[in-house]
Amino acid sequence: MRLQVIQDSNGKATGVFIPIGEWDKLKKQYKDLANLEDEEPSKKQLLGEIKEALLELKLVEEGKVRARPAQSLLDEL
Template sequence: MKLQVFQDSKGNPTGGYIPIKEWEELKKQFNDLEALEYKEPSKEQILLEIKEAVIEQGKLKARAAKELLDEL
């Protein structure tokens, strides 16, 4: 395996890199690894989460998430 380890300025390991071909092989061997992959949220999901957060806070009255983002 061609694992690369990233280190901070003090030499402490902070992360790693596995080539995609090797990652795909590991996923075939270990089914649970698929759940660890980051999946980019859709624009709709992001807007929904922002809307829910604004309503949950109760600081602003509910309005379309698009309006909120337009103000930013």
């Protein structure tokens, strides 16, 4: 396996790069690895989430819903 170790500016290992072909082989061998991958949201999903956020913001501006702390938003991201 040809791994590349990713290091920060101090030379400390921070990650590993695995070529996609080798990653695919590992996923076939160890089925649970596929669960580690994040799926990219579709354009429809993203637009729906943006619309939902804008509606929530409008309700906050109208005083119908209480605003959440900024940390709550950051934690969600």
